[in-house]
Amino acid sequence: MKIFLVRHGMDEEGYRGGWSQRGLIEEGINQSARLGDYLYHHSEQYKINTVISSDLPRAVQTAKEIEKRLYIKGLYLKDWREMNNGDLAGMPNKEAELKYAGVYFNTLGMDTPFPGGESPRNFYNRICTSFRDLCRSIEEQQIKSNVLLVTHGGVINILYYLLGNQNWTNTSVFHSIGNTSVHTLEKGVNGWEFSSMNMMSHLG
Template identity: 25%
Template structure:
């Protein structure tokens, strides 16, 4: 099984200087163009047999562009949503630094942000999603997963059996990662490819 993992295109929050997370901003015009280029690239090189996507606006719109280009089925999972950043969602970064500053030394991984989830809960959600995909869709040759930067980073950590440390896998707008599961072996074919945007 191949997992083609894709981040959504540029969203309006990227231009506003706000904490996005669970704030549900749509794609910008540039984001829609990025999604179109990504879809053409995948159609020509790695066409998926199935698309799984976050239902949030920026990810679902990106997934629909891919579906329209490829023509395969799309299914939405709440588990593919971005980190639940609770009270920070939609707040300007300047305002958040004043009203909800990080505790000294950072927030412990097991303690959720107000009205949100903890880092450990977020990681568990990604672990659950990965295991669900590998089991429930084990007969599907190639699956595209359209999601968000934080969730994608945790999916890759889970795929590689990496701990929940202070490191991340970066993904640019419509960046593509290709992971492959072959029986008991896992392969990273490439990470954060954005050739389609050149």
């Protein structure tokens, strides 16, 4: 049983991310298409049967490019969104710095929410719950393995800490997670573990 975590393609710079409704730039679409082609040409290696994605536009656009090449219809879920940054979502950086000076992901207290959003602890708990639910669904064969999950850098970073049995906070060091990178999880005797990290051969 495997789960392939994929970060969405490149999106617009200069705006706050989180629950932004902004989509990919052309390069991000191209990255996603190249990943789709790579997965198609290496289908015997990956054996993907299920595609799940965050329902935010940048993840949806990435998943759609993969869907077209694997002929698998995706399931789009709010559970796998990036952290909810509330009023700052999609806001131009300059405007955010004026209206919400000093308010960044890593300056919040663990229980301090973004204005109109969620706190880092809420975010962590949401992703841990979503991941455990996904693993249970795969193990109980409610969802067919192997699963490709298109999500966000912050989400994948939390899963590195969770599966490494390391304490996570919003000031923890961020793992290398490139746009359209693939991070492979396998179910073994010790449970779910990473077997491949930040694979980006399709962009080489």
